[in-house]
Amino acid sequence: MIIELDMQSDVPIYTQLVHQIIEGIASGRLKPGEPLPSVRNLASDIGVNLHTVNKAYTLLKQDGYIQVHRQKGVVVHPEGMPPVTEDFLNKQLEELRPIVAEAICRGMTKDDLLKTVEHIYLKITQTRKE
Amino acid sequence: MIIELDMQSDVPIYTQLVHQIIEGIASGRLKPGEPLPSVRNLASDIGVNLHTVNKAYTLLKQDGYIQVHRQKGVVVHPEGMPPVTEDFLNKQLEELRPIVAEAICRGMTKDDLLKTVEHIYLKITQTRKE
């Protein structure tokens, strides 16, 4: 699994890590039950401090994306992913709203925007079917 | 124009301000050329620091959403909104990607997601036609 970090980004590194791993799961490159590198290994591989990786893993664990198994180490949650809760939908709504609003201001039509979202969705999931 | 701030949110207040004003423009509640409250007034109205409002206005000016006249004060940009640049599309893509990926992980179908985005789009623009 390839991790790409942007050290200049204002998005915290641990957040970028969380995003990349979630995208890895969404794309099927990371499968349920599959082991993830240890905190220390991943940290040295991508050249960040182990605490940064640790924070990312902790957040992923809290949300149910991964498990910290006392023997196998860190693995992608083997029994499916966290469900679509009401909290999640609210969070998603609050994240999407400013993006949609800005798109409207700049004159993107509804179809333009939907096509963009669809394109992203398909790009992520396409590797799944291969 | 009503501004709603969440002091507990992890989104900075100035960012919340920017979002709310952009959404106000997108929804048509704020029209091109319409005056906005002065930094000082808005700050005291919503109970935040002057710097916070100032930073929000500065960002909005940089992106071309508002103009700051020496005399007329702050107004919504009268000559249309900033265009859909390539930079904007890239930024939008990077913002949408983790949201879409998380939706996929949790089992939202493409249609579910598109319907959500469409719903937000319509909710924001509906007041426009009235």
Add this chain to the structure above:
Amino acid sequence: MIIELDMQSDVPIYTQLVHQIIEGIASGRLKPGEPLPSVRNLASDIGVNLHTVNKAYTLLKQDGYIQVHRQKGVVVHPEGMPPVTEDFLNKQLEELRPIVAEAICRGMTKDDLLKTVEHIYLKITQTRKE
């Protein structure tokens, strides 16, 4: 609010902090909306690293005991405490079971045990009524 830490205990310092603050709330010494010391102040007061205090605060925030207000700093959650969820009852059950089992082994009667629990309950809440 007096914090007592046992540096020799095998209970992590941040956990001891969480316990003490929860007990402070339970006893009424910490009231809803009341401000808590800043991470740095508390850390220097009790002689531990600020990260340790930070972790305790983060956990308390996650469980809804405190709020991190962008202006007022850290305060005891003003609108009542987290509810008795099913998750909480399960966690409580799993914590109590080994304690009860050990008490049984050592020959404590049911009444002995209940009296002990009642005594603790009253000791914590007594200051409330004063």
Add this chain to the structure above:
Amino acid sequence: MIIELDMQSDVPIYTQLVHQIIEGIASGRLKPGEPLPSVRNLASDIGVNLHTVNKAYTLLKQDGYIQVHRQKGVVVHPEGMPPVTEDFLNKQLEELRPIVAEAICRGMTKDDLLKTVEHIYLKITQTRKE
């Protein structure tokens, strides 16, 4: 005797083992003098490391719950259980306090809490009378 371990739990496996065996004794499923599986057998049965089982047995022996004979192997202590010492009561108090405090915060009444403890007590001891 069935042992149930949770590899995801933050409770160490050896502690879970100690708890389960103590609960086995408390419930009467393990009777004084009854033999326990050897370190080696138990370890392979439940799929954990030898050291882990060994540590659990060592702790149980220290507290007087089991005896380790050179020949007979490991047996539940035949001559009654460890007594209710002052040290034990203090330890119990320190374990119960944060649990009780959290229950109070979340609005459990004294009777709710006592009923929960009583329920656990009876659930463990009920098999004894059969």
Add this chain to the structure above:
DNA sequence: GTGGTCTAGACCACC
């Protein structure tokens, strides 16, 4: 060797 905990010290974003 693994994750968990703690420390020390630094920089930045926010207010």
Add this chain to the structure above:
DNA sequence: GTGGTCTAGACCACT
């Protein structure tokens, strides 16, 4: 001045 983030380095508990 506040919390948030990141680094570096250390020790320990667990397996």
